[in-house]
Amino acid sequence: MAREPLRILQVMRAPVGGLFRHVADLTRALSARGHEVGLVVDTLTNDTQTEGRLAALEPLAALGIHRFPMPRLFGKGDVTTPFAISKLARRLKIDVLHGHGAKGGFYARLIRYGSSKAIAFYTPHGGVLHFPASSASGRLFHQLEKMLMAKTAAIIFESAYAQKTYAGLIAAPTCPTEVIHNGLAPEEFEPVQPVDDAADFVFVGELRALKGIFPLAEAMACLHRADGRPVRLVMAGDGPERAALEHRLASLGIADTVQLVGSQPARKVFAMGRCAVVPSLAESLPYVVLEAAAARLPVISTKVGGIPEIFGPTAASLVPANDAEALAGAMQAFLDKPDAAASEMLRRLEHIRAGFSLAVMTDAIEALYYRSLGNAQG
Known part of the structure; x- marks a missing residue:
């Protein structure tokens, strides 16, 4: 049975490294399957290479590329940006919010405390796992992780190692989790x-x-x-x-x-x-x-x-x-x-x-989106 295409907003801070590679691959694959995808990125992390990467994705981001201030640790943007993304999600009638990395996951799930009807997914990509519990920022991020589990449709781990490390460092997730490995194109x-x-x-x-x-x-x-x-x-x-x-x-x-x-x-x-x-x-x-x-x-x-x-x-x-x-x-x-x-x-x-193919990765993430939406509506 054919399923309705989804309207998906992917949220990340800096479009660099393996995290951006994953987001770019997922954007291309989901777009090719008829879904409408938008990106939210940081205005504070910006160079020539970043612009080129985003420009290459622009034709595939039917819902646009949107920029808001996302400080690496904590700053004014952490107060204003969640409200801005929440407003954007309502305007674009988003079904799925997918946060990538510590800060992207923070914003995608925090706005679920507002009036957004979208459900939120989170892929850590190492992110919060790089902050030791002995540091002040680490303790704060880990406490936020525990709080935000209640607003998380599912945490997607790119490896079983990441899943195990997350549970040991922060807590055993109270929300659904799934290990979905990164994949390569043909x-x-x-x-x-x-x-x-x-x-x-x-x-x-x-x-x-x-x-x-x-x-x-x-x-x-x-x-x-x-x-x-x-x-x-x-x-x-x-x-x-x-x-x-x-x-x-x-x-x-x-x-x-x-x-x-x-x-x-x-x-x-x-x-x-x-x-x-x-x-x-x-x-x-x-x-x-x-x-x-x-x-x-x-x-x-x-x-x-x-x-x-x-x-x-x-x-x-x-x-x-x-x-x-x-x-x-x-x-x-x-x-x-x-x-x-x-x-x-x-x-x-x-x-x-x-x-570890892109098709296997996208199949699993797409199926999780639909399954979680069905559970939320049921």
Whole structure:
């Protein structure tokens, strides 16, 4: 039986990183299914890259892109913006409010205390989980989370890890919850062919300590080939600790074998190496692991966050975080036995293809919207 298209307002603060990637993917997919989607974003976080990203989504946002002040922590916008979004939701006759991240989830659910008839969903994307309970802001955000559960149709977690962490840090949710993994578009499953002079390894991510760049440098210094040829690494990305990384590479004597190429599209960078390395110290459900595996690169990664869920039947090959020796062992194994790594890659690919597609993700979120609306009306 055909169902009426929905009018959906997605609320987030800063359109950057994996959170915005998820919102953009969901906007495209829901729009393609006939739903009308609008976006609410921050006026305080604005640069050239942000404008380009939003401009690309504008043709698909039938209900428009709306901007209101959303301070990262707390400020005047936290008083005025919920009223403005509530008024917007009523004017646009919104059925579904979907808040992304701590601040987006705060606004989407807070306006349910007003006269809005829309039901509210919340995807943390790490967000509030990054605020420790020992900090004043953390205690306040966690208390707000408990209060807002009463106005939440469902919390959507992008990983079972996030669901477990939320319950342990804040409280077991009193509202419905569902784990719905992020997904990739069909074209992202097309294999990437390595360039002729591809390096052995490739890293894509921010150049900061949390991404494991320093254990990666230490591991690289331990690698060798039987024929004496140098082991090479391409690192794509930028960040606050680039200078410190360059200094460390020089002190280890490997500056000539590690190439820093700056921020570039992931699939372009994947072609520059034969194996992706994701040595993060902490993650939620990183797109880069999904993207590299879908592009048919062997992936060496740390056992953090939701990465074991992505690795599925190959999770035993994950290495401990912040352990340069273990990371070096996994990288050396790839150099010594590339065929075994390729075989593992194919097993991982089938797991990701089955459970981490954009179609699977959208099916699950769309079904949850309709089911929750039916429960609210019933």
